[in-house]
Amino acid sequence: MKQFISFVKKEFLHILRDTKTLLILLGMPIALIMIFGFALTTEVKNSKFAVLDFSKDAATEEIINELNASRYFDLVAALHTYQDIEAIFHKGKAKMIIVFPPSFKSDLQHFNTAPVQIIADASDPNVATTLTGYATTIIMDYQKRVTHDRKLPHTINTQVRMLYNPQMKGTYSFVPGVISMILMLVCTMMTAITVVREKETGTMEVLLVSPVQPIKVILAKAVPYLLISIVNIISILLLSVFVLDVPIRGSLILLLSESILFTITCLSFGLLISTLTDSQQMAMFISLTGLFLPTLMLSGFLFPIENMPMVLQVVSNIVPARWYYQIVRAVMIKGLPLITVWKETFILTGMTVFLLMASLKNFKTRLA
Incomplete structure (x- = not known):
């Protein structure tokens, strides 16, 4: 356990020494939620x-x-x-x-x-x-x-009631999607370069000859980013509530738990990419191009999945952001309990286990 904690501290030191990385990890989510929160809207004004x-x-x-x-x-x-x-x-x-x-x-x-x-x-x-x-x-x-004082013949009066969003604010729809996109990009991109960075700097040899098991090495690299992501989740939710006026109607504990689960899924995805690539540039390229467009197009927050061709509807099932977006809308906007999002939670859990196992399997214990 001491060895595992030592590896976690080492990874924290890597992050703290690199001010640019730290700025990206803590500053990018805040900038993105502010930019997208105000820019992405279906409302037409003026x-x-x-x-x-x-x-x-x-x-x-x-x-x-x-x-x-x-x-x-x-x-x-x-x-x-x-x-x-x-x-x-x-x-x-x-x-x-x-x-x-x-x-x-x-x-x-x-x-x-x-x-x-x-x-x-x-x-x-x-x-x-x-x-x-x-x-x-x-x-x-x-x-x-x-x-109103005249009785017109054959008049039909339609009464419309908008549930959950009576003011028809576009932020109610876009904020959950922006949260999923931010966590997916930041968490995956940052963890995607962790193992590759060790290969490029030559420190991977030290890790391989150490008595620490590969699974502990992988987890040790994910823990610091998980803790930083929790800080990002809290800051994003605070900005959503107090700046963008999007309420949290459901359980805050449930929303945080689901967000942490999705974060772990993203970290697992980034670790898998990191074990499959040999350069930081390639890892970042795969993270951006391979995840940004699917998250943006197939998660359902920009375009309804039901309106997509059947092929894209099937492909969207493997996009983690789709399931997290549905969870956030149900818990944050509608105030629904865990029983209503158990399927999405189960799918994200299954994806996380699969990605972690795949990362462990592809982690090379030999450099050549």
């Missing part, structure tokens, strides 16, 4: 829109003011003809146009109906769909206020 108002009455003016007062829209121009619509889209000055026909208020009062045309720039279909949805909601709210 979108520029223009109005082509042929009616120019009190009703259209009130609707325009409500659209402009919302956090989603900014009025940039009042158009006069239909030809102005194409021109303003070509210049990129507006993403949406609202067209009011003549006698809008009169038609609404006498016939209980008045058409409104919404024209959106669909070169980005997701933004166009979001903007038209926002505008339609604001206009329908105005209609309800105007006609």
Whole structure:
């Protein structure tokens, strides 16, 4: 046990002496959660829109003011003809146009109906769909206020309730994914160069002739990074709650335990890469290219897995970040207990055992 502790201390000294590595380990997670937490969002705010108002009455003016007062829209121009619509889209000055026909208020009062045309720039279909949805909601709210005392025939009133995220904040979706991506990249990349560094510096010979078993050597290299990762997990969760306003509705102990399990999975992955490569550059290259894209594309936090081709859905099952992302969403956002994420926990545990065994098997006890 003393020998194992000595190896752990040696690895800690390696990390503490290398200030650049220490800065990456402690600074990168904080920088990434701040950058991605604020940059990655599906919310569309302050979108520029223009109005082509042929009616120019009190009703259209009130609707325009409500659209402009919302956090989603900014009025940039009042158009006069239909030809102005194409021109303003070509210049990129507006993403949406609202067209009011003549006698809008009169038609609404006498016939209980008045058409409104919404024209959106669909070169980005997701933004166009979001903007038209926002505008339609604001206009329908105005209609309800105007006609609430009148009984319209055959009216269907839809009541929508958003669970877990009533304000529809994009950070509720992206923060769990960003956490999984940060832990996956930092933990795997740092541990991937540990064994390779010993080979390049020539100290691997000392390790091989020592009486310490290979499994203890591997574990000794993982323990310091595990402890540093726990510090990163705590700092990421604190930033998520107090800076990004993402609550932890479930058990904090369960969330920390699942995060530590995922961290161990990532460390095991990095150790496996480290035992399979002969240079630090190759280890980092495999860590970045082999894990960043799968984590980003196949974990489910950017693109729904259900919408992917069946082949990619099958491949996503071997991406650890997919299962951790589901756990964080269930525990952190929905407040669910362990019984609801037992399958994901079991899969991560199985991956960890497999990766550790593979690392031990590929650990070479001879340099040649």
